[in-house]
Amino acid sequence: MRNILGLKCVTCGAIYSTRVPYTCLSCGITDGILDVQFDYNAIAHALTRRTFAARSERSQWRYRELLPIRTGAKLPDLSVGWTPIIPTDRLARHIGLTSLFIKDDGRNPTGSLEDRASSIAAVRCHAKRQKIIACAGNGNAAFSLAGMAASMGLRSVIFVPQCTPEAKLIQLLIFGATVVRVQGSYEDAFQLCQRSCERRGWYNRNSAINPYLVEGKKTVSFEICEQLDWQPPDWVAVPVGNGCTIAAVWKGFREMRQIGLIERTPRILGVIADSIAVGAPRNWRQAVIAVRESGGAMLNVGDNEILDAMSYTGRLSGILAESAAAASVAGLKAAVAQGIVGRRANCLAIVTGSVLKDTQSARHAVKGPFEISPDGAGIDDILTESPSQH
Amino acid sequence: MRNILGLKCVTCGAIYSTRVPYTCLSCGITDGILDVQFDYNAIAHALTRRTFAARSERSQWRYRELLPIRTGAKLPDLSVGWTPIIPTDRLARHIGLTSLFIKDDGRNPTGSLEDRASSIAAVRCHAKRQKIIACAGNGNAAFSLAGMAASMGLRSVIFVPQCTPEAKLIQLLIFGATVVRVQGSYEDAFQLCQRSCERRGWYNRNSAINPYLVEGKKTVSFEICEQLDWQPPDWVAVPVGNGCTIAAVWKGFREMRQIGLIERTPRILGVIADSIAVGAPRNWRQAVIAVRESGGAMLNVGDNEILDAMSYTGRLSGILAESAAAASVAGLKAAVAQGIVGRRANCLAIVTGSVLKDTQSARHAVKGPFEISPDGAGIDDILTESPSQH
Numbered sequence: 059m060r061n062i063l064g065l066k067c068v069t070c071g072a073i074y075s076t077r078v079p080y081t082c083l084s085c086g087i088t089d090g091i092l093d094v095q096f097d098y099n100a101i102a103h104a105l106t107r108r109t110f111a112a113r114s115e116r117s118q119w120r121y122r123e124l125l126p127i128r129t130g131a132k133l134p135d136l137s138v139g140w141t142p143i144i145p146t147d148r149l150a151r152h153i154g155l156t157s158l159f160i161k162d163d164g165r166n167p168t169g170s171l172e173d174r175a176s177s178i179a180a181v182r183c184h185a186k187r188q189k190i191i192a193c194a195g196n197g198n199a200a201f202s203l204a205g206m207a208a209s210m211g212l213r214s215v216i217f218v219p220q221c222t223p224e225a226k227l228i229q230l231l232i233f234g235a236t237v238v239r240v241q242g243s244y245e246d247a248f249q250l251c252q253r254s255c256e257r258r259g260w261y262n263r264n265s266a267i268n269p270y271l272v273e274g275k276k277t278v279s280f281e282i283c284e285q286l287d288w289q290p291p292d293w294v295a296v297p298v299g300n301g302c303t304i305a306a307v308w309k310g311f312r313e314m315r316q317i318g319l320i321e322r323t324p325r326i327l328g329v330i331a332d333s334i335a336v337g338a339p340r341n342w343r344q345a346v347i348a349v350r351e352s353g354g355a356m357l358n359v360g361d362n363e364i365l366d367a368m369s370y371t372g373r374l375s376g377i378l379a380e381s382a383a384a385a386s387v388a389g390l391k392a393a394v395a396q397g398i399v400g401r402r403a404n405c406l407a408i409v410t411g412s413v414l415k416d417t418q419s420a421r422h423a424v425k426g427p428f429e430i431s432p433d434g435a436g437i438d439d440i441l442t443e444s445p446s447q448h
Numbered sequence: 449m450r451n452i453l454g455l456k457c458v459t460c461g462a463i464y465s466t467r468v469p470y471t472c473l474s475c476g477i478t479d480g481i482l483d484v485q486f487d488y489n490a491i492a493h494a495l496t497r498r499t500f501a502a503r504s505e506r507s508q509w510r511y512r513e514l515l516p517i518r519t520g521a522k523l524p525d526l527s528v529g530w531t532p533i534i535p536t537d538r539l540a541r542h543i544g545l546t547s548l549f550i551k552d553d554g555r556n557p558t559g560s561l562e563d564r565a566s567s568i569a570a571v572r573c574h575a576k577r578q579k580i581i582a583c584a585g586n587g588n589a590a591f592s593l594a595g596m597a598a599s600m601g602l603r604s605v606i607f608v609p610q611c612t613p614e615a616k617l618i619q620l621l622i623f624g625a626t627v628v629r630v631q632g633s634y635e636d637a638f639q640l641c642q643r644s645c646e647r648r649g650w651y652n653r654n655s656a657i658n659p660y661l662v663e664g665k666k667t668v669s670f671e672i673c674e675q676l677d678w679q680p681p682d683w684v685a686v687p688v689g690n691g692c693t694i695a696a697v698w699k700g701f702r703e704m705r706q707i708g709l710i711e712r713t714p715r716i717l718g719v720i721a722d723s724i725a726v727g728a729p730r731n732w733r734q735a736v737i738a739v740r741e742s743g744g745a746m747l748n749v750g751d752n753e754i755l756d757a758m759s760y761t762g763r764l765s766g767i768l769a770e771s772a773a774a775a776s777v778a779g780l781k782a783a784v785a786q787g788i789v790g791r792r793a794n795c796l797a798i799v800t801g802s803v804l805k806d807t808q809s810a811r812h813a814v815k816g817p818f819e820i821s822p823d824g825a826g827i828d829d830i831l832t833e834s835p836s837q838h
Contacts, residue, residue, distance in 0.1 A: 136534060136766050142527040146525065148601060167555070169804060208762060211538060212837060213834075224811075227817050228811055229804075229807055230817075231810075232813065232814055234764070236816075236818070236835075237817035238818050238820050238830060240821070240822055241820065241821050242821075250820075253824065373622075373624025374624070375599065376526050376595045378557075378558075414619075415804055417805075418618070420621075426626075426627050429629050430640075431630070432636040437628070444603075
């Protein structure tokens with residue numbers, strides 16, 4: 059990886075080579091997040107807008123110089139990234155804006171932005187000739203890891219907590235993942251996963267540990283820049299869970315500016331929802347940095363606002379946003395109402411995942427259906443009562 | 449629509465202008481399927497491989513000259529078509545082939561090939577200034593119609609049978625569809641939908657009636673030709689339900705040859721599954737024509753073969769195939785075993801929809817998970833027992 063200078067601890071600033079273990083040796087596993095440092099001068103020399111205009115690869119791999127993968131590394135056959143940006147006039151009006159784009163990362167192979175991270179993990183695991191890749195969890199990260207491993211011919215071992223719903227188990231099992239249900243909490247599953255990776259030499263894809271996942275996620279920002287003709291929006295709204303995604307989004311824009319592909323970076327709106335807030339967000343520090351450095355803002359939205367946003371986003375744009383993803387739209391609406399974001403600002407919300415993976419989560423977001431007898435009596439009343447697409 | 453000559457009844461051969469109602473006036477609604485006739489000489493003159501190489505639009509609209517839409521018509525903001533073709537070496541080996549591509553139409557906005565048809569319907573509805581678009585059903589066609597209507601700002605009215613599962617209702621309702629649950633069978637829902645469209649002047653998207661849906665679906669074949677550099681495979685496997693999709697797939701390849709973009713058409717393998725076979729397939733005649741004219745074959749697969757295919761397709765390629773879609777892979781495996789398809793033939797299977805829309809349908813396709821206590825005892829046994837990705 060000729061363009062990588064090393065890994066830098068975001069807490070103490072220590073610099074490491076890429077051969078060290080995953081976390082900072084002096085700060086330790088719970089706090090020592092490492093950040094991959096690229097040689098931006100060299101990259102800026104090689105990459106111009108014209109370089110990209112000439113590239114036919116339409117996936118996240120078109121940004122290979124800015125990714126921690128070797129030239130010629132085997133990549134997954136599934137097509138990751140280069141998801142569409144959708145203009146949404148009616149949705150924009152509804153939340154009080156004159157213009158709104160949605161970056162729909164639910165269109166990734168397993169339906170979420172995590173595919174950008176899991177694919178990097180799978181590529182690195184394969185390049186190191188490791189045969190097994192593991193993580194703990196039952197959400198998007200786990201599902202996307204199972205899919206990317208299947209695509210690369212790697213065995214995935216997924217440690218899920220006892221309480222995992224059947225639908226999530228089925229989804230992991232379709233990919234042939236070795237699903238290990240730990241009779242305990244998420245923390246139990248996480249600890250067992252950590253120990254298993256250390257003792258058995260499995261590749262560890264837990265985002266609390268692995269510094270390379272952010273590098274995959276940042277490609278969403280590269281795409282936003284390029285797909286909008288190198289004119290990024292004024293504001294980009296991102297849901298905040300453990301802080302990894304928002305940190306990655308900001309890193310992407312920062313890098314684009316650093317190598318001269320864009321002139322100014324957008325403000326980042328971090329949206330925190332009760333339902334996605336992680337107890338002690340591992341990347342909290344980086345999330346705050348993203349907001350502060352970008353001149354952005356962070357705000358909270360309630361579960362009802364999110365359910366509402368799932369429904370009006372679907373109805374007014376045809377985009378399927380899962381609850382965490384709908385939070386970014388809900389947050390933008392709140393930010394406009396509070397005057398944080400101006401009505402005429404160019405805004406983009408990142409929809410980080412599709413609700414198709416978890417239809418049940420939208421049950422309280424919708425009303426209906428209407429019941430009718432086969433003779434059709436009462437159909438006029440139904441039309442009067444039903445929601446409008448405007 | 450300058451390139452359209454008229455509509456031809458596939459039963460009696462009568463020719464109509466595009467202003468007539470949907471079905472043949474002499475053959476009647478149950479048998480009078482109309483087929484859109486294009487002026488291929490004019491189109492062949494305008495469209496060459498070079499034309500396409502210069503087009504940046506990466507969606508089904510890049511084939512606009514071959515679609516029943518007017519120049520400048522408003523299109524949905526959602527990005528339909530141009531789904532990836534995935535090479536699958538391990539899956540190929542598993543079913544006895546040296547090479548296999550999957551055209552993954554589960555990557556469409558609502559997760560199925562039906563988006564190609566529903567988008568045409570929505571565009572035509574909008575162009576006619578009709579505000580309401582309707583269909584009967586609770587499967588992919590209905591779901592995609594709800595999504596495309598939401599994207600275009602049209603109201604969709606979906607007539608679903610009484611027995612519709614809650615998950616399917618929620619999915620339709622997320623898009624703001626007016627979901628009318630008819631206290632009766634699918635046939636009751638269909639009849640009420642027909643009457644409502646006739647009496648109220650709603651746009652009718654039922655594939656048993658509307659001749660334009662095939663025109664959207666055929667773009668999957670255009671893409672197969674172009675994405676494989678105008679060298680179509682020897683065999684293309686397609687699931688057969690009511691016959692509409694296989695007819696469309698064949699029409700697409702025929703048109704590509706007719707306008708000189710490809711030199712030979714692939715053989716079509718129609719795969720019929722118990723679970724997707726429709727009582728009296730409306731487009732049966734056209735399905736048989738597709739197989740016969742292409743020098744292909746039609747075969748049956750059992751439910752167990754399909755469940756099996758859902759599982760090994762996911763495990764060996766990372767592609768999420770719903771049961772109808774897995775039928776095409778299962779059919780190809782059977783065809784290889786029976787010597788219908790040679791082991792060295794270049795094959796492609798169309799995955800018509802993603803299983804994410806209906807995770808529950810895969811419940812019997814998978815085994816697991818493994819249970820373990822937080823101390824990890826027994827993990828070695830688990831690794832021995834679990835399936836391999838090869």
